[in-house]
Amino acid sequence: MKFWSQLGEREQDLEVRVTGTHLDVDADGRALAADFVPLPGEEVFSLLIDGRVHEVSVEEKDGAILVTLHGQRHKVLVRHPLEKTLREVRHAGPAASGEVIESPIPGLVVALKVRVGDVVAKGQAVAVVEAMKMQNELTAQVGGTVSAIHVEEKKNVEAGTKLVSLT
Amino acid sequence: MKRVLIANRGEIAVRIIRTLRDLGLTSIAVYSDPDRAALHVLVADEAYRLGPGLARESYLSIPRVIEVARAARADAIHPGYGFLSENAEFAQAVQDAGMIFIGPSPSTIARLGNKLAAREIARAAGAPLVPGSPGPVADVAAASAAAKTIGYPLMLKAAAGGGGKGMRVLRSADDLGSAFELTRGEAKAAFGDDSVYLERFVERPRHVEAQILADAHGNVVFLGERDCSVQRRHQKVVEETPSPIFTPSIRAKFAEAAIAIARAANYVNAGTVEFIADPDGNFYFLEVNTRLQVEHPVTEMVTGLDLVAEQVKIADGQKLALPSASLAPRGASIECRIYAEDASRNFMPSAGEVTRLRLPAGPGIRTDAGVYQGFQVPIEYDPLIAKVVSWGEDRAQAVARIRRALEETVVEGLTSNVAFHRWLLARPEFILGDVHTGFLGESFTPDALKATPEAEEVALLAASLHAHARALSVRPVERGPSQWRYADRIASRER
Numbered sequence: 001m002k003f004w005s006q007l008g009e010r011e012q013d014l015e016v017r018v019t020g021t022h023l024d025v026d027a028d029g030r031a032l033a034a035d036f037v038p039l040p041g042e043e044v045f046s047l048l049i050d051g052r053v054h055e056v057s058v059e060e061k062d063g064a065i066l067v068t069l070h071g072q073r074h075k076v077l078v079r080h081p082l083e084k085t086l087r088e089v090r091h092a093g094p095a096a097s098g099e100v101i102e103s104p105i106p107g108l109v110v111a112l113k114v115r116v117g118d119v120v121a122k123g124q125a126v127a128v129v130e131a132m133k134m135q136n137e138l139t140a141q142v143g144g145t146v147s148a149i150h151v152e153e154k155k156n157v158e159a160g161t162k163l164v165s166l167t
Numbered sequence: 168m169k170r171v172l173i174a175n176r177g178e179i180a181v182r183i184i185r186t187l188r189d190l191g192l193t194s195i196a197v198y199s200d201p202d203r204a205a206l207h208v209l210v211a212d213e214a215y216r217l218g219p220g221l222a223r224e225s226y227l228s229i230p231r232v233i234e235v236a237r238a239a240r241a242d243a244i245h246p247g248y249g250f251l252s253e254n255a256e257f258a259q260a261v262q263d264a265g266m267i268f269i270g271p272s273p274s275t276i277a278r279l280g281n282k283l284a285a286r287e288i289a290r291a292a293g294a295p296l297v298p299g300s301p302g303p304v305a306d307v308a309a310a311s312a313a314a315k316t317i318g319y320p321l322m323l324k325a326a327a328g329g330g331g332k333g334m335r336v337l338r339s340a341d342d343l344g345s346a347f348e349l350t351r352g353e354a355k356a357a358f359g360d361d362s363v364y365l366e367r368f369v370e371r372p373r374h375v376e377a378q379i380l381a382d383a384h385g386n387v388v389f390l391g392e393r394d395c396s397v398q399r400r401h402q403k404v405v406e407e408t409p410s411p412i413f414t415p416s417i418r419a420k421f422a423e424a425a426i427a428i429a430r431a432a433n434y435v436n437a438g439t440v441e442f443i444a445d446p447d448g449n450f451y452f453l454e455v456n457t458r459l460q461v462e463h464p465v466t467e468m469v470t471g472l473d474l475v476a477e478q479v480k481i482a483d484g485q486k487l488a489l490p491s492a493s494l495a496p497r498g499a500s501i502e503c504r505i506y507a508e509d510a511s512r513n514f515m516p517s518a519g520e521v522t523r524l525r526l527p528a529g530p531g532i533r534t535d536a537g538v539y540q541g542f543q544v545p546i547e548y549d550p551l552i553a554k555v556v557s558w559g560e561d562r563a564q565a566v567a568r569i570r571r572a573l574e575e576t577v578v579e580g581l582t583s584n585v586a587f588h589r590w591l592l593a594r595p596e597f598i599l600g601d602v603h604t605g606f607l608g609e610s611f612t613p614d615a616l617k618a619t620p621e622a623e624e625v626a627l628l629a630a631s632l633h634a635h636a637r638a639l640s641v642r643p644v645e646r647g648p649s650q651w652r653y654a655d656r657i658a659s660r661e662r
Contacts, residue, residue, distance in 0.1 A: 001638060003631040012627040016635045023635075027628060036632040044523065047629055056629040057523065057579060065630040068579060069622055071586045076630035105638050131638055159638075 001105070001159055004084045006077045013081065022048075080104035086123070086141050099142045101164045103157040107131030112153055114164060118146045126164045129157065140166060168243050168267060168483050170195060172236045173207070174257075175247030176226060178537030178553060179461070180207035183245050186475035188212070195239050197232065199225035201545040206537055215239055220547045226250045229257050233264050243267035243482060245475070249549060252458040253280055269482040271436045271457045279432055279455040283326050283364060289452040292431035294424040297443065297451040299366035307347050313365050314343060320368035323347065325354030325361075333357055334401070336368055369443050371603040374398065375410050375450060376441040377425030378466045380477055381434045382487040389422035390466050390474075391496045393439075397591065399514055399607045404584070405591065406462035407501040408469055410444075411562065411600025417448040428455065437463075437478050446603070461504065461551070464533060468500035468558040498558055499565040503573060503588045505536075505553040507544050510587035511613035518546035522580030527572035531558040531565070534572075544581055552583070566598060590615050 003014045015026040016034075025032040035048040039055075047054040057068040067074045082104055103109075111128040114120055122143035129136050144166030151163055171187050172195040173180045180196060184207060187194040196211035201220045208214045215235045217225040225231065227250055236244055244261050246252035252270065255277035261268040270276070279285045283302060290296055298317050303326055304310040314321055314337070323346055325333030333354045335346045347363070355361040373396040381387040394410035395403040413421070425440040432455065439460050444450040463474050470493040481487070507517045524540040536553035538544060544552060555572050559565030570592045576585050594610065596602050618626075 001635055003634055005627045005631050007623050007627050007630075010623055010627065012624075012631070014628065014631040016632065018639075023632065025628070025632075032628075034628065034632060036629070036636060038636075042523065045629065045633070047625070047632065049625065049628060054625050054629070055577070056625070058629065058633045065633055067626040067629045067633075069626055069629070070589075071578065071583065072616070072618055072622065074618060074623060074626035074630075076626055078630050078634040107638075 002081045004079045004081045006079070007074055011084075013084070080136065082138070082141065086139060089122070089141050098144050098167045099140065099165075100162055101126055101138055101140065101166070102159075103127075103129050103138070103161045103163055104159060105129065105131040105136065106158045107136070107156070109151050109153050109155050109157055109163070110135060112149060112151070112164070114146045114149070116146050116149060120144060120146060120166055129163075138163065142166070168479070169193060170239070170241050171243045171245055171269070171479070172197065172232075172239060172241035173211070173245050173247060174226065174232045174236075175245075175250055175252075176202055176205060176207055176537070176548060178535045178551060179247040179249075179459070181210055181537055182535050183247060183475050184211050186473055186479070187245075189473070190476060190479060192479070195236075195241055197226070197235055199545075199547070201543070201547065205542065206539055209539075213239065220545060222250070222547060226548075229254070229260050232257070233260050236261075236266060237264060241266055243269055243479075245269040245478070246458065248458050248461055253456070255280060267482050269436070269478050271434055271438065275432055275434055276457045279434075279457050281326060282324070282328065282454055283362075285432075285454050286452070288431045288455075289424075289428050292424070292427035294428050294452045295450060297366045297369065297453075300364045303362035303364050307344055310347055310363075310365060311340065311343055314340065317365060317367050320370070322366045322368045323350045323363055324366060325350060325358060325363055327358035327360040327362070328354060333363075369445050369451070371446055371605070372396075373410070373412065373444045373446070373602075374403070374441065374453075374604055375413070375421070375444045376439045376456075376460070377421060378460075378463070378474075379425055379429045379434070379438050379440060380474075380481065380487060380489075381429050381436065381438070382481050383435050383484055384486050386487045387426050387429045387434070388487060388489060388494060389426055390470050390472065390493070392418065392421060393460075393462055393465055395462060396602045396604055397597065397606060398604045399611075401604070403462065403504065404506075404607070405501065405503050405588070405597075406465055407499065407562075407565070408465045408496065409499060412444065412446065412448050414448065417450075421450060424450075424452070428452065436481050437474055461554070462502050464535060464554060464556045465500040465502050466496075468533065468556060469496035469498055470494075471497075498560050499562040500556060500558045501562075501565045501569045502554055502556045503569060503592075504551055504584075505555060505576070505578065505588070506584045507550040507552050507581045508584055509582040510584050510611075511616050514584070516546070516550040517582040518544050518550075519581045520544075521552070521578065523577055524579075525575065525577035526553060527555055527575040529572070529575075531568045532556070532572045533558070552578070562600065566592065586616050587611075 017024040023034045025034045059066040065076045107129040110130045120140045125137045127138045147167040148165040170193040184194040194211045196214040197217045251257040255273040258268040259273040300313040321337040323335045351361045378390040395406040397405040439456040441453040442450040526534045533556040538552045557569035
């Protein structure tokens with residue numbers, strides 16, 4: 001599963017794979033072994049990064065994740081990497097049309113915002129998937145005409161499930 | 168003496184109750200409404216309500232405290248520090264009600280509570296004094312004349328002042344006019360007495376104080392010094408013993424001066440004689456605190472004594488009978504005051520629920536706390552929530568241990584100064600013991616507490632891993648496979 005996070009000016013691209021009893025993490029190209037375990041009864045986690053011990057409190061607020069580490073609070077925005085790609089595409093000028101929009105995360109399809117045959121502009125919302133109690137609006141990165149809709153509203157999807165195809 | 172009421176709250180009330188229980192005495196707590204479930208109420212044998220949260224209707228109300236003490240059939244009252252501890256009228260009221268006041272006599276408190284009277288006692292005892300005006304200065308002209316004789320820089324101080332309030336540094340004659348009126352105004356407002364006096368301002372001063380114990384039979388002992396030079400806005404934050412600048416010969420002169428002052432004041436019970444010292448170890452009398460100090464544990468750590476137990480015995484009329492080893496302190500001790508305050512916002516007090524609390528322990532560490540996890544820290548009172556104290560064979564070990572202890576400490580929910588302490592304890596000036604009372608003012612800026620890149624890295628990672636964990640666990644499945652099985656599937660699919 002991939003994430004793109006921001007803390008002030010800093011950004012991090014992260015890919016997480018569950019491997020047996022720990023997590024294999026690729027953070028900006030660095031391979032790390034992580035373990036993230038909740039402590040009993042609280043939103044507090046023991047985090048091991050390559051064996052180094054950290055303890056963090058985590059709270060979700062207004063779409064951000066507030067991480068308290070050593071008594072200091074950090075506000076982190078965690079997004080889907082697609083949003084980063086989208087940002088890059090916005091700066092990249094015209095691109096070829098046609099794309100398949102997939103759910104970046106496992107979750108519930110809350111809304112489909114397009115029908116087959118609709119013309120979708122770059123950046124236009126096509127679906128909303130709810131996960132982590134957050135509604136994630138999925139937008140067309142390139143744009144095109146809706147050729148197929150692969151899911152229905154109120155259905156659960158997994159990460160990578162095709163939602164909408166554009167040509 | 169069988170039943171002792173503690174006219175205080177917070178960590179000091181808890182600390183006193185512990186000793187009373189050790190001594191087999193009944194401990195009686197008192198509380199204001201917001202403190203009904205405070206730690207000192209929970210650990211006492213008995214507890215009675217004083218009144219509403221407002222201190223003057225509860226912990227500062229002499230009639231209420233006396234009334235409750237009478238109803239509770241208390242034999243004695245320990246005032247702790249702050250609140251009514253240095254109030255001669257209260258000490259008198261306790262005696263008039265037929266109870267023992269655990270502290271010096273009302274007349275001693277009254278005399279030493281006036282800084283000018285205290286100076287005269289010290290002068291008569293032959294203790295060194297900072298050059299200053301012989302008495303209060305009535306107006307700017309008199310102040311200006313006195314200032315010429317003493318020399319700048321000067322300190323303008325309220326005669327009835329204390330706790331860092333009502334004092335001002337004057338660098339030159341230009342500062343005098345406005346400072347005079349301001350200080351008088353503050354003195355009037357804070358202490359109801361607008362007399363002010365002048366003193367030479369010692370540059371790069373250290374605050375060093377003597378712990379003394381005196382019984383009603385004329386015995387006075389010196390239990391070593393405490394160096395409290397790390398201060399923010401004239402309030403102590405870290406204290407230690409021995410003073411890093413004291414040599415045995417300085418200490419001997421220091422002990423002699425402190426004992427002479429205690430004798431001259433006919434002092435009975437535990438007391439602290441405060442001095443200001445320059446970096447060469449020249450010291451000058453400041454004032455006498457007629458109570459147990461916040462920082463008394465560092466003295467207990469190196470002497471092995473329980474100062475509250477000694478106070479109780481002295482108040483009970485017993486003779487001082489200290490093991491001789493306690494007069495030759497062993498090792499070094501450092502105390503960090505854990506305040507509910509935001510160091511990055513000019514040490515603004517913070518209040519609210521302590522959502523998480525993990526206090527340090529282990530070799531050479533003592534923790535005195537007045538709160539527990541889940542407790543709502545009221546905004547009405549002092550923001551001191553705990554004291555972490557270390558002991559080591561030498562200063563280096565005491566420093567290493569307190570640094571380790573502060574690394575372990577977790578206080579969340581409200582803002583505490585734990586991160587500030589971690590910064591401070593890592594400063595070379597502190598590690599070398601080369602600090603003075605203006606050190607924090609010169610060296611500390613809120614930037615010092617800014618997150619390090621390493622911390623930000625961990626926070627970024629933690630946030631993403633949290634999102635990952637949530638993504639795995641909130642997958643809406645009805646009686647489906649557990650999240651662990653699901654995690655396996657994710658793993659296999661991604662492999």
